[in-house]
Amino acid sequence: MSQHDVEAERSRLALQRPDLLREAAYVDGAWVQGATTIAVLNPATGRTLGAVPNLGGAEADRATAAAAAALPAWRARSAKERGAILRRWSDLMLAHKRDLARLMTAEQGKPLAEAEGEVAYAASFFEWFGEEGKRAYGSVIPGHQADKRLVVLRQAVGVVGAITPWNFPSAMITRKVGPALAAGCTVVLKPSELTPFSALALAVLGEEAGVPAGVFNIVTGAPAPIGEVLTGDPRIAKFTFTGSTAVGKRLAAACMGTVKRVSLELGGNAPFLVFDDADLDAAVEGAMVSKFRNTGQTCVCANRFLVQARVYDEFAERLAAKAKALVVGDGLEGPTGQGPLINAAAVEKMARHVADARAAGAKVLTGAEALGGQGQTFYAPTVLAGVTAEALLNREETFGPLAGLIRFETEAEAVAIANDTRAGLAAYLFTRDLDRSWRVSEGLEYGMVGLNSGLVSTEVAPFGGVKESGFGREGAAEGLDEYLSTKLVHAAIRG
């Protein structure tokens, strides 16, 4: 691709602050180049948007040294001082929301309105944790003997290694970096190689907000060698990962060589239960946001639709009509309801899941076709009826705009199907029956349950999974705990 084509692609961004697009990594407060680069594509057009340094273990090592050197001064600051910097960072993100959103849509594909929503959501973690850092309370325990005083301190864990995915290029970073910095930790981040520009734009604004050199570092490049440092280096005390279950398992195992604190936000396989006493308007609305947001590429996306027999046909018909009405297109070219998938492999997975369900007798209510586009990444929002629980789309996370509907008769049957997976991130249920609301919410083996709601994420509530969806929580007071160590001071007093 010629430089002219790259310029053409970039000019569509029309950034008010063109310097937010950085083609350099950020280590120890300096912008760093590499011997080679990795191209970053716009998935909607398939064209190159720019490139970032292809760094490896040596630079990850240097970033770790910088983060270790910056740690003592950063954790010695008061929580109020750290909070003020995080607050400024959040304000700067909101002030530049338009530019950050356009960059995100260009490298990730989500509709502009969704990208703006993500920027605001991402900024909220800096704001919220900037305040919450002030409440990293310890405790005083009444002594077990008359001459004993027991004091529990909560202290910063230390240097944090973080690896994040491409589907939320900004929020998956701030919900780690916000609490880490608020607690007094320093960070080395490896963002996804597919969406590094949103991460680097955050670093530009962090510098302006007053984040000192070495406190927040970004190493772009080859996942494996950078990952080896972040999971193996003894100077790193905590490793936090958001991404696929397969990669997360391997990296978590590597962390045990140096016994790091670990948090894992991994893949989901969310069931979406619609009972025959549900408000169907709310259920269809909830299904649309849960399923088709970010083109079906969220870890909490409804992946399995379980609909009770009496309302099955009506729900199916109404969901299909709404899905069919979604405007699919390039977010930079006008308002859209759905963007492209991230790459060709994602389109292929969609096609494979659709073909598998159809071969077993599923009926297409809408979609089920690749729509091409310049990047060959657009796929029609799809609703299939008559899907079995054994279908591939119900066994694996599709990560695409595919809703396959299973019919069920009884509550017990629905809960059993919903829990029949190794994933345990989010689940949804729609019902107006109070007793059933409690019974089913408590019976679902998931970290989060949306009750008559298709959305479960907010900075003020704990986000995370059980089973093979991971452990640890992001957001809320629990999110700060992930970056604090507990220390007991056991004192004996005389006299």
Ligand code: NAD
């Ligand atoms: P992925 O696991 O392929 O990649 C995630 C990150 O890991 C990327 O930065 C990637 O470069 C890096 N990586 C890959 N192989 C590596 C290696 N060998 N060493 C070090 N780093 C490596 O996942 P993805 O495709 O980017 O993201 C989609 C997945 O993330 C889905 O499964 C989704 O459910 C999950 N996800 C989970 C949450 C959550 O909060 N639970 C949130 C968003 C996404």
